[in-house]
Amino acid sequence: MRPCPRPSLRSRRSQRFTSVGWWTSPVLSVSPAPLFRIGYTRSTMTRLDAIREHQARRGKVLAVLPIHYPKELLTALDILAVELWGPPGPPRGPDAGRIQSYVCAIVRNALAFISAGGIDAVDGLLFPHTCDSIQGLATVVPDFGAWPKPVFHYIHARGEERPSARRFVEAELRRVAGELAVFAGCSLDESRLSDAIRLHRDIDRLRVTLLDERPRLPLADAELYRLLRRGEYLWPADHLAELEAAAAGLAPAPVQRGLPVLVSGIVPEPMSVLDALADAGAFVAADDYAAVGRRVNRHHQAALDDPFAALVELSFAAPPCSTRQSNQIARADHLEALLESSGALGVLLHTVKFCEPELFDLPVLRRRLEARGVPVLQLESELEPELSGQALTRIEAFVEMLGAATARGAR
């Protein structure tokens, strides 16, 4: 097999405006009126644009179901990952009915979308072993004819870190790497994998900066999340360039004036939940969404002379997540640490209906947070296009309560 093309680990959009990080390319647009006070322009590239552009370069594209997977392997093999979170909104095809209504909308919508030809543009599908429902989808799709192209699986070691689990994860990574190399039609060399790990480490470093320095970032929550979530489909080097541009716009002092809130859940859908928080006078000061913060690895300590060993380290150093069956106590500890570091006054637990992994964690999390006197709002959604009026009212009331509590504290 030929080696994978090395240059693609660099951004393909290197033109930048100098001092404020503006950058552009044929697929990016400069907003007519600046959306942000920093000089950062958001990509208008759609998932389909990203797929077509990557394929035009003879790279392969995999649609990837949520949530955790070794993206570094894909990058090293010149495979573009385009994540499939439903998509949100009503099912885009009749086949959602092939899965029971008591299964989450991410899974039902994904089957509808796949069956209706929504992802025909990609070359294959990757299913991380996230939960019982995605596990089911991962066999419905190939076994019952919804998808004729290659299908791959990535299985996590569940439970606590232990030597047997580490050995399994490394073997599983090597198995997946072997299968993906055949799919990509190019061999994986370990130095290239190390490069890919470095690239994703840089992405994580910038995501940590943007999330931790949130008060100094002059972006609306919704824009920040659009930026972070473009990592779900942009080529990583291009995503890195966007993140760098945004990080360059950090103000020297806090610019966010709202009440700081910690958000946790699976995925920030509908995204209007972020607008609702902002409209009510709050901003996201810390993030624990599985789609966002729980995929930001803060512990890139591993040496890269053995890249597979480094990936194993990263796998076990990732923030605790219900979908990897992390210990619920560790998850509660993690939320408390986020609360302390961010100064968040309250917590929004935003779950997707029927999500068993997340629902099992909630009682423990609520007990711990309430014991600390931290106000909690639990909101459930089903990837609907917009928040209901009832949900808006609850968010408003929650933020008002935080404001009142803060005022009482100040007095």
Place this chain on the structure above:
Amino acid sequence: MIARRLRYELAGRAVGPLLAAVERRRGAGGKAARDGGPFGPPLESTRRLKELMGIYYYQGRWADGAVPVAWVTSGFPVEILRAHGFYCVYPENHAALCAARRLGPELCEVAEAAGYSRDLCAYARMDIGSVLSGDTPVGRIPKPDLVAACSNICQTVVYWFRALADHLGVPFILVDTPFVYGDFQPHSLAFVAEQLEELAQTAARIAGRAAREVDTQRVVELAWRASQEWGACLDMGRHRPSPWTAFDHFIHMAPIVALRGTEGCLGYYRQLNAELEDRVRDGIGGVVPERHRLLWDNIAIWYRLRDLSRLFADDGFAFVCATYSSAWAQSWEGFDPADRVGSTAAMLSGILLNRDLANRLALMEGLVRDFSVDGVVLHSDRSCKPYSVGQYDLKDALQRELGVRVVVLEADHADSRAYSAEQIETRARAFMESF
């Protein structure tokens, strides 16, 4: 400690059997479990089953402090714990018992009040509700020294059992069985085998001693033989008429779940098997007359067993096999005593719910052919996503490939609040009329 152990042994060897004998004598002149109608005569073994399970739960009241106690999942390699002298409690079995006694809503509400969503598995909610409230129909459940889960039946048990361990302040151990898409992966089997070694070390630490090899061999042998006997019992359903039905399986499977690896379990299935052989020889069917033969898929609807069995039996429909009850026989088929750890790893990984739908379809097709099945009832179970996702595709495939009639009934295995009697009856009747 000695006094506690003595009390525990007395409960299991003397008092429990004595109480069972008194109960047997008291019930000897009572009416049979079944009221005739469309059913064959009740199985004599049912009395022995009640005694066996009664003694098991009775002895359990005195287990903590006397012997190490573990709470385990139904797919757990319990043989390792038994060889170390553990008394094992099965929260799933207990939840099924609670559901059959229609305690589901009451116990679920306790868990829901503690923050557990109604969208979670009802077994989990009932069990957590039972722990939080202390309510149980079996008198008392011994407090565990260890909570142990195997992920081969679902991921739910991992969350549920860890929540129990955290609540009870005891260690939690997981045997993780990577899901099998297609063929077994060597590194997955190696991972499971390693965890079996880790489990043995944990069990030895808690028990204060390592198991003797002879004990381990004995327990495994007993479990293996019992699963073979259970498989032979299930195979009796191939006869026409079938001497018993899947609704009987759901009752009589309790020992293979909860007492696997014990003399009592093996002895029980030998007795049951002999009785079923007699019924086959005498042409006694579980449903009289047996007009049509059905396959049941998914967990039983515990709180409606009698109603459902009657609904179908009234029109001569007999459930002669079930994917659910088959699991405890089918999984042991590849067991090799010469490679105990390796074949146990494969056995644990190869459980129906830990494999893809292509495997499940092949199993169901085999059951349809081997048991001369005319129709299939798929219980779409709100509480069990791994068992239920894919059922609509299975339905289409079975209809298309085997020409059998298939119906999906939506319910919940333990929470009766999710059961619509009118809807189920209407669908079941329409299904039966189609024959």
